[in-house]
Amino acid sequence: ASISSFDLEKLQVLGHGNGGTIYKVCHKHTNAIYALKVVHSDFNPILHRQVFREMEILRHTDFPYVVRCHGIFEKPSGDIAILMEYMNLGTLDSLLRTHETFSKPKLADVARQVLNGLSYIYGHKIIHCDLKLSNLLVNDKMEVKIADFGVSKIMCRALDTCNSYIGMCAYMSPEWFDLDTYGGNYNGYASNIWSLGLTLLELYMGHFPFLPSGQRPDWATLMCMICFGEPPSLSEQASKEFRSFIKCCLQKESNKRWTVAQLLTHPFVCKDPR
Ligand code: ATP
Ligand code: MG
Secondary structure, eight states, X not given: OOOOGGGEEEEEEEEEOSSEXXXXXXXXXXXXXXXXXXXXXXXOHHHHHXXXXXXXXXXXXXXXXXXXXXXXXXXXXXOEEEEEXXXXXXXXXXXXXXXXXXXXXXXXXXXXXXXXXXXXXXXXTOOOSOOSGXXXXXXXXXXXXXXXXXXXXXXXXXXXXXXXXHHHXXXXXXXXXXXXXXXXXXXXHHHHHHHHHHHHHHHHHSSOTTSOTTOOOOHHHHHHHHHHSXXXXXXXXXXHHHHHHHHHHOOSSGGGSOOHHHHTTSHHXXXXXX
């Protein structure tokens, strides 16, 4: 049975993102707990349809590596509310801040789960356009799931402050900044792999890989580093498999990057350490 927005009681604010606020909510009839994302939207109808289509797909699937969508509501104001599975440990971003860095088996586990999630959504012709630590959610079974699919498309339009723009661009691939390829050769699939590489590197290093710990970039510096600098790489201390995996993800030329299917066969994720 579908859930009505009138049956949801807001319990607390879980966090704020670029375009909206996330609440922990309780379904009054069943006492089930969910997360509700309310996004302000004033975007175009084509994008709107696409977001609804993607949410509809996610509403009818129960896949272990993707945050389940339980409903989508449109308010008279035009705002959109998305009812999601509640992930009780929050984001990988917040876990990193409380647990310092991640060990190799844990990183391989994260990589495997995210790759499986990407493989699944690609099967439904959905491309995630904002893969980063704060869009990877964790629960106490240590399941890692990808969140914010279509939503990230609404966000792209809603980015109003410079900081949120930098936050989004930090994980974008070099070709994303290239005006010659944008809309032409720009490949969302390959771009996700770049973001995945940066995300795993950040979990290992404990800070955004392009910059020394604690340093906040300005927009121009960041773009120059991504487009003109060498991709970040790992020191000899990291395992051979992990170094190789990161290298397969962080190729500046998008056609040299491995695909999801190829990465799923990489020794780093294949060799189960347990
Ligand atoms: P963006 O707006 O670019 O997605 P973000 O990912 O930081 O930025 P939100 O997706 O709005 O922001 O999420 C805000 C916070 O809400 C997260 O950092 C997380 O702590 C919490 N959160 C989001 N979704 C869930 C969920 N399904 N279950 C539990 N907590 C969640
Ligand atoms: Mg998010």
